[in-house]
Amino acid sequence: MAAMGSAYVVGTFDTKGAELRYVAGLIARGHSVVTVDLSTTGEVSDADVSAAAVAAHHPDGPDAVFTGDRGSAVTAMALAFERFLTARDVDGIIGLGGSGGTALITPGMRVLPVGVPKVMVSTVASGDVSSYVDATDIAMFPSVTDVAGLNRISRRVLANAAHALLGAVTCPVPATEDKPAVALSMFGVTTPCVTEVARQLSAGYDPLVFHATGTGGRAMEKLVDDGLVRAVLDITTTEVCDLIAGGVMSAGEQRLDAIARTGVPYVGSCGALDMVNFGALDTVPPQYRDRNLYVHNPQVTLMRTSVGECRRIAEFIAAKLNACSGPVRFLLPIGGVSMLDAPGQPFYDPEADAVLFDVVESRVRQTADRRVERVPHNVNDPEFAAALVAAFREVAGSGEKTGQEAR
Numbered sequence: 001m002a003a004m005g006s007a008y009v010v011g012t013f014d015t016k017g018a019e020l021r022y023v024a025g026l027i028a029r030g031h032s033v034v035t036v037d038l039s040t041t042g043e044v045s046d047a048d049v050s051a052a053a054v055a056a057h058h059p060d061g062p063d064a065v066f067t068g069d070r071g072s073a074v075t076a077m078a079l080a081f082e083r084f085l086t087a088r089d090v091d092g093i094i095g096l097g098g099s100g101g102t103a104l105i106t107p108g109m110r111v112l113p114v115g116v117p118k119v120m121v122s123t124v125a126s127g128d129v130s131s132y133v134d135a136t137d138i139a140m141f142p143s144v145t146d147v148a149g150l151n152r153i154s155r156r157v158l159a160n161a162a163h164a165l166l167g168a169v170t171c172p173v174p175a176t177e178d179k180p181a182v183a184l185s186m187f188g189v190t191t192p193c194v195t196e197v198a199r200q201l202s203a204g205y206d207p208l209v210f211h212a213t214g215t216g217g218r219a220m221e222k223l224v225d226d227g228l229v230r231a232v233l234d235i236t237t238t239e240v241c242d243l244i245a246g247g248v249m250s251a252g253e254q255r256l257d258a259i260a261r262t263g264v265p266y267v268g269s270c271g272a273l274d275m276v277n278f279g280a281l282d283t284v285p286p287q288y289r290d291r292n293l294y295v296h297n298p299q300v301t302l303m304r305t306s307v308g309e310c311r312r313i314a315e316f317i318a319a320k321l322n323a324c325s326g327p328v329r330f331l332l333p334i335g336g337v338s339m340l341d342a343p344g345q346p347f348y349d350p351e352a353d354a355v356l357f358d359v360v361e362s363r364v365r366q367t368a369d370r371r372v373e374r375v376p377h378n379v380n381d382p383e384f385a386a387a388l389v390a391a392f393r394e395v396a397g398s399g400e401k402t403g404q405e406a407r
Contacts, residue, residue: 005089006032007169010081010105011096013037013045018150019096019158020047026162031091031169038081038104040073042066049084057083074104081108092117092169094161096147099124106132113226114219117168121161123147135218139164180230181206182392183220187236188296189338190271194235196385201392205230212236212272217251221258231265231396233388235379237317238272241305244312246285247276256320263326265395267388270333271379273313273356274341274349275302294346302340304347310356318363321370328370329391332357335378342378 009024013035024033037047038054045051055062058080065076085093085108093112095105102122109118118138122129125140133140141161145153182205186194198207208229210216217239223229234256242250259266275294278284278301284293292304305313321328334357340347361372373391377384 005091006034007091007165008034008036008085008088008093009095010036010038010093010108012039012101012104013047013051014039014041014043016096016101016147017045019147019154022150022155023094023096023158023162026159027094027166030166036081036084038077038101040065040070040077051077054084055080057081057087059083070100074100078104078107081105082111084108086111090116092119092165094119094121094165096121096143096158098122098147101147102132106138109138110134110136112136114223114228117165119161119165121147121158130215135215135222179204179206181208181223181228182231182233182396183223183229184209184233185212185217185220185236185271186210187212187238187272187338189275189340190236190379192339192380193271193385193388194233196382197233197235197388197392200385200389212238212249212251213277214239214242214249214251217255221251221255224258224262224264227262229264231392232259232267233392234259234266234268235388236271237268238275238277240313240316241273241276241309244316245276245303245305245309247278247303249277256317257323260320260323260325263324265326265392266324266328267391267395268317268321268328268330269379269388270331270337270356270360272338273310274305274337274347274352276305276309277302292346294340302347304349305352307352307355310352311359314356314359315363318360322363322365324370326369327395329395330360330364330372331384331387331391332360332372332374333379333381333384334374334376335381335384337379339380 007027009020011020024035027033035047036049037045037051039051055065058064058076065073065080067073102124114137120138121141121143123143123146125142129140144157184194184207186209201207210220239251239255280299281295281301284301288303294302296302336342342348364372375384375387
């Protein structure tokens with residue numbers, strides 16, 4: 001069996017040494033293993049990579065890690081571990097820990113490309129793990145018992161996790177990706193558009209569709225940073241609404257930054273910029289109770305964006321597009337930005353849309369390679385999908401100069 005790298009077994013050897021060695025021994029039966037100590041006490045262990053060696057990757061050196069204060073030491077070691085991993089050829093990674101160990105290990109896992117197997121055995125894995133996993137593909141294993149010694153339960157749980165990683169690193173997915181990948185963002189109210197665009201591109205491209213729920217946008221941009229997509233069709237930029245108005249599906253201030261960083265060819269639009277997402281109706285903040293609200297389902301309430309919010313949304317998007325070095329087309333669907341933003345529908349508001357379109361058009365610094373275009377159709381009309389595909393074909397030819405890989 002030829003292996004380009006190794007499976008990394010990571011954790012705090014001063015408190016979890018027996019468990020980490022047990023897991024490493026199981027994986028070593030079928031794959032090369034590197035053990036990594038992330039202890040912050042300064043104790044010396046028998047791990048292949050010492051805690052001091054990891055700490056040396058901190059930008060301020062190991063003294064920034066071994067402070068004697070557990071809180072600051074764990075935070076600093078997490079940063080050092082991230083930088084340590086970026087310089088390594090990692091086939092797969094498994095970590096063990098409680099809440100502190102999980103917070104220490106998972107940031108490093110998140111910097112690894114999507115597709116590199118990542119397993120975290122944790123005491124907190126049965127709760128809300130969104131802050132640990134974020135937009136990556138970390139598999140969380142509940143430890144059931146505490147990670148505090150080997151017993152009849154922990155041996156079985158740790159063995160299952162070890163064998164899961166061993167299977168992932170020794171039985172890779174067959175290489176069938178013979179078409180370049182393109183990323184598309186979608187929401188329920190832009191599904192007809194995205195489905196049609198994906199259909200038209202599927203003969204020559206591998207469409208990867210991301211649900212624009214906050215995590216979806218971050219996951220899409222993670223793949224952009226990892227160089228795993230040739231181009232982006234960001235049809236549904238609705239996560240910006242939640243950032244601006246305090247909804248529950250924001251992708252954060254960093255939305256669109258990966259596009260600017262990488263120069264990946266980009267076609268964007270205003271999909272679902274007419275709505276802010278909240279939970280059940282009774283969770284809508286008091287200041288919004290008299291707004292135009294639409295109960296999408298018992299768990300999701302939508303709020304129509306106002307003229308003022310549309311202005312701020314447009315300003316945010318324009319600033320991000322101005323930072324992009326690669327080819328950009330941003331299409332404005334003059335007939336409405338979602339299923340609900342059409343004549344006779346609850347979010348139809350031509351005044352708010354006009355402000356959105358006008359501000360994007362006026363604030364984007366347009367060049368031969370960065371253009372805003374008006375299309376006289378609703379985002380879900382077939383004509384708008386055709387315009388998106390035409391814009392994509394314009395910018396996709398520029399993809400080679402961006403350095404993005406077609407995988």
